[in-house]
Structure formats: structure tokens, C-alpha cells
Amino acid sequence: MQQEEIHEFLVRFFKANGCEILANEQGYLTVQLTIELDKELMNRPFYWHYLEKTGGVPNPAILTLITDATKAPQDIKGEKIHFGSPRLHQIFQSAKNLAGYIRLYEKRNSPPGRNIPLRPWIGLNIKISYQCDRKRDILRSIGLQLINGRMVEGFHERLLQLDLTPKIPDYSFTLSPLIMPKSGIARIERFLRKELQNEDHQWAIDAKKRWKKDLQLLEHFYEDCESKGESYHNEKEALKNQYEPKINISIINGGLFYLTETAI
Amino acid sequence: MVVNIHFDSSWQEGFLKRFHQDGPWGNWELYKLAVESEQHTVIEEFEGLVAPKHLPNLTPLPHQLEAARQVVENMNGKAILADEVGLGKTIEAGLILKEYMIRGLVKKVLILVPASLVTQWTKELNEKFFIPAVAQKKSYVWEKCDVVVSSIDTAKRSPHQEIIYKQDYDLIIIDEAHKLKNNKTKNYQFAQNLKKKFCLLLTATPIQNKISEIFNLVSLLKPGHLGNESAFNEKYKKDSRSIENNEHLKELVNKVMIRNRRHETGIKWTERHVETVPIRFTKEEQELYDAITALRTNGNWMGPGAFSVMTLQREACSSREAVYVTLRNMLKKEKTSSDFQDQINYLIKKVESVRSNSKAEKALELIKNIDDKVIIFTEYRATQLYLQWFLKQNGITSVPFRGGFKRGKKDWMRELFQNHARVLIATEAGGEGINLQFCHHIINFDLPWNPMRLEQRIGRVHRLGQEQDVHIYNFATKDTVEEHILKLLYEKISLFEKVIGELDNILTKMDFGNFEDYLTDIFGYSATEGEMRIKLENFSSMIELATQMKEGEKRAAGGNP
Numbered sequence: 166m167q168q169e170e171i172h173e174f175l176v177r178f179f180k181a182n183g184c185e186i187l188a189n190e191q192g193y194l195t196v197q198l199t200i201e202l203d204k205e206l207m208n209r210p211f212y213w214h215y216l217e218k219t220g221g222v223p224n225p226a227i228l229t230l231i232t233d234a235t236k237a238p239q240d241i242k243g244e245k246i247h248f249g250s251p252r253l254h255q256i257f258q259s260a261k262n263l264a265g266y267i268r269l270y271e272k273r274n275s276p277p278g279r280n281i282p283l284r285p286w287i288g289l290n291i292k293i294s295y296q297c298d299r300k301r302d303i304l305r306s307i308g309l310q311l312i313n314g315r316m317v318e319g320f321h322e323r324l325l326q327l328d329l330t331p332k333i334p335d336y337s338f339t340l341s342p343l344i345m346p347k348s349g350i351a352r353i354e355r356f357l358r359k360e361l362q363n364e365d366h367q368w369a370i371d372a373k374k375r376w377k378k379d380l381q382l383l384e385h386f387y388e389d390c391e392s393k394g395e396s397y398h399n400e401k402e403a404l405k406n407q408y409e410p411k412i413n414i415s416i417i418n419g420g421l422f423y424l425t426e427t428a429i
Numbered sequence: 430m431v432v433n434i435h436f437d438s439s440w441q442e443g444f445l446k447r448f449h450q451d452g453p454w455g456n457w458e459l460y461k462l463a464v465e466s467e468q469h470t471v472i473e474e475f476e477g478l479v480a481p482k483h484l485p486n487l488t489p490l491p492h493q494l495e496a497a498r499q500v501v502e503n504m505n506g507k508a509i510l511a512d513e514v515g516l517g518k519t520i521e522a523g524l525i526l527k528e529y530m531i532r533g534l535v536k537k538v539l540i541l542v543p544a545s546l547v548t549q550w551t552k553e554l555n556e557k558f559f560i561p562a563v564a565q566k567k568s569y570v571w572e573k574c575d576v577v578v579s580s581i582d583t584a585k586r587s588p589h590q591e592i593i594y595k596q597d598y599d600l601i602i603i604d605e606a607h608k609l610k611n612n613k614t615k616n617y618q619f620a621q622n623l624k625k626k627f628c629l630l631l632t633a634t635p636i637q638n639k640i641s642e643i644f645n646l647v648s649l650l651k652p653g654h655l656g657n658e659s660a661f662n663e664k665y666k667k668d669s670r671s672i673e674n675n676e677h678l679k680e681l682v683n684k685v686m687i688r689n690r691r692h693e694t695g696i697k698w699t700e701r702h703v704e705t706v707p708i709r710f711t712k713e714e715q716e717l718y719d720a721i722t723a724l725r726t727n728g729n730w731m732g733p734g735a736f737s738v739m740t741l742q743r744e745a746c747s748s749r750e751a752v753y754v755t756l757r758n759m760l761k762k763e764k765t766s767s768d769f770q771d772q773i774n775y776l777i778k779k780v781e782s783v784r785s786n787s788k789a790e791k792a793l794e795l796i797k798n799i800d801d802k803v804i805i806f807t808e809y810r811a812t813q814l815y816l817q818w819f820l821k822q823n824g825i826t827s828v829p830f831r832g833g834f835k836r837g838k839k840d841w842m843r844e845l846f847q848n849h850a851r852v853l854i855a856t857e858a859g860g861e862g863i864n865l866q867f868c869h870h871i872i873n874f875d876l877p878w879n880p881m882r883l884e885q886r887i888g889r890v891h892r893l894g895q896e897q898d899v900h901i902y903n904f905a906t907k908d909t910v911e912e913h914i915l916k917l918l919y920e921k922i923s924l925f926e927k928v929i930g931e932l933d934n935i936l937t938k939m940d941f942g943n944f945e946d947y948l949t950d951i952f953g954y955s956a957t958e959g960e961m962r963i964k965l966e967n968f969s970s971m972i973e974l975a976t977q978m979k980e981g982e983k984r985a986a987g988g989n990p
Contacts, residue, residue, distance in 0.1 A: 249483025
């Protein structure tokens with residue numbers, strides 16, 4: 166992530182949270198946090214607890230973030246932000262916490278006098294983690310139409326092309342789902358499981374080989390001992406934790422989308 | 430099916446709740462940002478290092494990056510990092526830790542380091558690696574914090590040990606791991622019982638004396654990799670010292686160990702300027718020394734006493750205070766003959782008649798001429814105290830440093846030295862575990878007999894990050910054991926000119942036992958000056974030979990494409 170990208174990301178993040186941007190200059194920005202975002206980012210629960218008990222006037226913090234020290238004024242005081250900085254990752258995490266669930270409607274101009282029907286979709290942004298003693302992740306975005314059961318890949322990218330709003334637009338009405346969201350999610354899960362089972366899992370086979378080899382060494386190490394002590398069992402358990410191949414499917418975020426018939 | 434698939438259902442619960450209650454729903458822009466942040470942080474490959482991308486302020490050296498990659502990709506996260514002193518093992522360990530944390534493979538981490546390094550590790554992990562490491566101060570820290578730095582001595586004590594045993598660690602890092610070479614010690618057994626998925630052992634000297642040391646280290650990391658204890662002893666007993674001679678063993682060890690050598694890294698080092706400063710005793714000092722030397726042939730001091738005479742000789746080269754403390758302790762010891770007591774009292778008289786310290790005067794002169802900070806190393810507490818007093822009398826600020834100091838005190842002393850004092854006076858035990866790159870002058874007030882310890886002294890200052898040349902002043906009193914050891918041994922093997930770390934190569938290669946035993950034998954049991962000279966020369970020739978073999982090997986290795 167380039168420094169300009171980070172800057173842009175931060176501005177969008179704070180605006181989306183309703184914060185006033187006090188300065189948005191080359192290399193830095195200064196933000197007046199809202200109470201909610203102060204609680205989310207500034208890690209000062211005692212202050213807020215105290216304030217709520219005493220009924221004082223809340224004074225959320227002003228945050229200055231320096232995204233490029235070479236461009237920012239020399240005398241500016243603030244936190245330097247780069248791709249690895251904890252603050253940025255806290256903000257990443259915060260975006261996920263604050264927007265885990267969503268419901269949106271597509272807005273489209275309708276011919277006068279006609280109401281537009283919107284069809285329900287469930288959309289999930291998914292992270293698939295392949296893990297043994299190493300790890301890799303794949304992101305997927307899958308949408309499922311809750312009337313006819315049609316499933317679509319790259320759903321999020323398609324949503325980005327549409328005009329979406331949190332309130333149902335005028336002259337639009339929603340169709341009721343035939344497939345309930347719960348079973349929609351289950352369909353997506355079944356689909357992913359089936360697909361993953363058919364993948365080539367050489368990585369897992371290799372990990373199991375490494376595991377087996379280390380287990381054999383461990384057995385050999387303790388073979389002279391009459392009673393294998395706690396350290397043997399610890400070690401054995403640790404090898405399982407280290408090598409056992411598994412795939413974790415987790416959902417980053419997702420929600421309900423009411424879209425026109427031709428949207429996707 | 431070779432692999433279990435787990436589908437996280439926690440999101441679904443939250444979603445269904447909102448579906449039935451009609452909200453609350455998130456904001457579309459934030460929703461998009463959440464996806465974008467995932468796209469930026471997702472790691473699609475098993476291989477390769479992503480940590481450097483997260484560390485714009487750190488420029489790891491090529492050998493450090495390669496070491497980290499090797500450990501993650503080929504060693505499954507269990508390795509001995511055994512680079513020579515000063516090549517940045519800490520950086521390598523930090524890179525590996527960061528890599529695993531970013532990839533989400535490691536969360537709970539225990540870092541065991543010498544007490545004097547706890548603060549430094551904590552600081553480096555936080556500042557260089559943005560890892561929220563916490564120095565263990567309260568016992569709740571073990572459970573509450575994810576990345577904890579502690580000394581092994583604290584960790585193994587109750588109640589800490591019990592709490593630590595209950596934790597499932599993803600990664601354990603042990604610095605100065607050569608201290609775990611003996612599997613009978615409490616420290617070793619403590620380390621062996623920790624629950625650990627990944628493990629890094631850091632040491633510059635994986636083998637110091639015996640081949641069994643490497644067996645114990647490797648068995649801590651990967652039990653069984655070198656077989657079990659009885660099989661290992663059976664197999665390698667014969668050539669118990671030289672791992673180099675056994676190709677098979679070497680190969681096995683190299684599967685779990687990374688050892689970068691200085692000459693392979695191509696890093697430019699600043700120079701060492703070594704100066705021998707000859708010291709002449711005052712008349713009284715000389716009398717004291719001679720009185721001690723005269724006892725060598727006396728019955729009370731023979732046998733095991735040979736060692737005491739030599740200790741006293743060496744102390745007499747340092748300060749009268751050092752001699753005095755030893756004499757007092759001898760008097761206090763079990764029943765001694767009145768004859769023996771008389772001799773001791775006679776020596777004490779001699780001690781009392783010494784009025785000044787020639788070395789201290791010389792040190793003062795040097796310090797006044799050097800317009801910079803100076804570290805004085807001495808072997809003796811008594812000398813340390815005396816020097817502190819002596820420098821103060823002469824208006825020079827100094828701080829003491831000892832191995833026995835508590836962690837906070839060590840940090841404090843280092844800080845004081847860096848910001849407020851001219852001189853740091855350290856005893857031997859204080860040599861390990863502090864980094865003093867901001868200093869460029871070392872006075873060896875007296876010399877340790879084990880060259881490795883000398884190496885560690887210098888290594889505190891002459892290490893990666895040292896930007897200036899380093900000046901080393903060796904004090905040697907004329908016509909004493911000290912001069913012999915310096916002239917006949919250290920200078921002959923050009924010990925001081927060696928870049929750090931070369932020495933441990935050479936010493937581990939040599940096929941003889943404990944260095945100090947050897948010297949005690951030479952100095953204590955030689956009947957005449959001539960005999961001692963010849964023995965010392967033989968000894969230094971052996972070292973020279975080992976050095977040449979080493980260099981020959983280097984050339985041969987260099988010849989390979």
C-alpha cells in the first residue's frame with residue numbers, strides 16, 4: 166500500500182464515520198474524532214467511564230496522522246502512519262468491526278408510473294485460510310439470489326458498479342426471499358466445501374509428511390524412557406498444533422442486497 | 430480427505446439477529462473499506478516474507494532476510510540462530526516473529542533473555558518491529574499479554590512457572606541459549622516443559638566445549654533429531670569435541686541451525702586499534718607481588734594452593750584491594766595452621782604498605798587525554814569499588830556495572846553512563862548482555878584468562894551498529910604473569926586484531942580442553958621461568974596451527990563455485 170493510498174484510505178474512513186476533517190494537506194491530516202470513534206480508537210475507557218459517571222462534557226480527541234513526513238510541515242506533531250504501523254491495522258480492524266453487516270438497495274430510475282421490483286441477494290466476502298506450519302489466504306466474494314438460488318462469484322466487484330443506498334428508493338418494492346438467509350449461507354458453505362475438497366492438497370500432504378517425520382523422531386527420542394513424561398505429551402500436542410493441515414473459512418463481512426432483475 | 434475444513438459460524442449468528450431485528454446495519458463506505466483493507470493484507474502465498482513490507486524503518490541485511498526465510502520455509506519455524514556475535518540475531522528473530530504474527534500463525538509468544546536484556550528486547554520489538562511486547566513485571570502479565578519478555582530466572586520461579594506451564598505458546602524465543610547446554614539444570618528442564626509450536630534458540634556459541642552441548646540444544650528444539658541420548662553418546666563419544674570431523678552430524682545439525690559467519694556476510698567493520706600499555710609497579714607494589722610469588726615453593730601453598738598463589742598474583746596486578754579481600758577470606762576459612770596465618774598476615778602488612786595504584790594512575794592519565802566515554806573492565810569487585818572512589822577523587826564521574834545488578838538497575842546504569850558519566854566500570858559478569866555502541870574506548874584494566882571472555886568484553890562495543898573505530902587499551906604490568914599471558918599468548922595469536930567471532934571458531938576447532946585449566950597448569954606448575962615460557966609457546970603454536978587450518982579451510986571453501 167503506497168503512502169498516498171493510505172492517506173486516501175484514512176480520509177474516507179474518518180469521513181464515513183462522520184468525523185470532521187480539520188486539515189487534509191500534503192503528507193498529513195488532522196481529524197476531530199467523534200465520541201464513538203474516540204472510544205473505538207483511543208483506548209481510554211477510564212476517561213469515558215469517568216465522564217459518564219460525572220456527567221461532564223465529552224471532549225473527544227483530535228488526531229493528527231502523518232502519512233508522508235517528507236511532505237508534511239517540519240513542525241507538525243502527530244503519529245507517523247505506514248503500512249505496518251499498529252494504528253493503521255487498528256483502523257483496518259475497526260472498519261471490519263463497524264461494517265460487518267449491511268443491507269442495501271439498488272437505486273435506478275424507473276419509467277414514470279411503474280414500480281420496480283428488487284430481488285433479495287445474500288452477499289458474503291469470505292477469507293479462506295489454508296494453514297499448517299505455514300499459511301496462505303484467498304479472498305472470495307460470493308452472492309446468492311434468495312429467490313432462484315443463482316450463485317455468483319466476484320459479487321463485491323459487481324456491487325461496486327451499482328448505485329446502492331441504505332433506504333429503499335421511491336417507486337421500488339422488495340420481493341420476499343423464497344430461500345431463507347440461513348439456508349442461503351448454508352448453500353454457500355456447501356458449495357465452498359465441495360469445491361475445496363476437489364482441490365489439489367499437496368500442501369497438506371506435505372505438511373502431514375513433515376508432521377509424521379517429527380513424530381517418529383519424538384518417539385525415538387523417548388523410546389528408552391519407561392514412562393514418557395509430560396514433556397513428551399506436550400511436544401506431541403505441539404506437533405499437532407504446528408503441522409495439522411486445516412482450512413478455515415471466515416466471513417469478513419456480508420449482508421442483504423436488494424437488486425434489480427438485470428443488475429447481475 | 431486430507432484436510433479438515435472449518436466454517437466459522439459466528440458471523441451468521443450476528444447476521445440472523447440483525448435480519449430479524451431489522452438492523453443495525455453498517456455503512457456502505459466502511460463496508461467497502463473493510464474489504465479493501467483485507468485485500469491489502471491478504472497473503473496469497475505460502476512462501477516468501479511479507480514482514481519487510483510492514484517495516485519501512487528497518488533495513489535488514491541480506492543474510493538476515495535469508496535466515497528468516499530459511500527458518501520459515503525450510504525449518505518449519507524451529508531453529509537455532511547461531512550467527513557469530515554481532516551479526517544481528519535479534520533482527521532475524523524479530524523478522525521471523527513478525528512474519529508469523531502477520532500471517533496469523535503466532536499470537537502467544539514467550540521471549541526468555543538475560544535479565545540485563547529484557548528492556549532492550551522489549552524496546553526493539555516495539556520500536557523496530559511494532560510488536561507490542563511487554564516486559565514481565567507482574568504475574569498477571571503471563572496470562573493477559575500476548576508477547577512477554579522475561580528472564581529465565583524469573584520465569585522458572587514460583588508462582589510464575591506454574592502459570593507459564595498452563596499457557597500454550599505459539600512461539601518461544603530463548604536468547605543466549607548456550608546457557609541451556611546442560612540438560613541436568615533446572616533452566617533446561619524448565620525450557621523443555623514449555624508448550625511451544627515454534628521455537629527459536631539464539632546463541633553465538635552453539636558448542637563451547639563438548640559435543641553433547643549441541644545434542645542438548647537440538648533436543649530442546651526438536652527431540653529425536655539427533656537420536657536419543659544413549660544412541661548419541663554411543664555414536665559420537667569417540668570424537669567428543671570435534672563436530673567438524675563428522676559430516677553426518679554436521680549435516681543433521683545444519684538442518685536446524687543457521688550460522689552466518691562474518692566473512693561471508695561481506696559487511697564492513699570498523700577497525701580495532703589495540704594498544705598495550707606497559708605498567709611499572711611502584712616499589713611497594715613490587716614488594717607485594719614478589720612476596721606472593723615467593724610463596725610458590727612454600728608447603729602451605731603447594732598442591733591445590735597453586736591456584737591461590739596465582740589468583741593472588743593476578744590480583745596484585747589489579748589492586749591491593751583485590752588482594753586484601755582474598756586474604757581476608759582465606760583467614761576466615763576453616764582452621765588454618767598458625768604458620769599459614771602468619772604468612773597471610775605478613776602479606777596483609779605488605780598490602781597495607783602499598784600507597785598508590787600504578788594502573789589507576791595510568792588509567793586516569795588516559796581518560797584525561799581521551800575526549801570521550803571510556804569503559805574500564807576489571808575482573809575484581811574490589812578493584813571496581815576502588816576505581817570508582819579513585820576517579821571520584823579526581824573529579825571524574827563513573828558508574829559501576831555488575832552482572833548481579835537487577836534489570837532495572839542495569840538499564841539505569843547504562844542510561845546514566847550514556848547521558849551523565851564519563852566512565853563505566855564493569856566487572857566480568859557485567860560484560861555480557863549490554864550493548865554500548867555509543868562508546869569507543871575500552872580499557873582492559875586486567876586480563877581474563879579465557880579469551881572468549883575478552884571477546885565478549887570487546888563485543889559489547891565493537892558490534893554491528895558501531896560507526897567508529899574502537900580503541901582498546903590493554904594494561905599489563907611488567908614482569909608479572911599478566912605480561913606473560915599478554916605477550917606470549919594473546920599478542921602471539923593476535924587475539925585483539927581478530928574480528929569478533931573468529932576466535933570462537935578457532936577455539937571450538939582446537940582439540941584441547943578448558944582454556945583456563947591449561948593456563949593454570951602452565952603458570953601454577955612450571956618449576957622455572959624457562960619451563961613456563963616453553964609451555965606457553967607450545968600452547969600458542971597450537972592455537973596458531975588451528976588458525977591456519979581455519980584459514981586454509983576458508984580458502985578451500987572459497988574455491989567452490
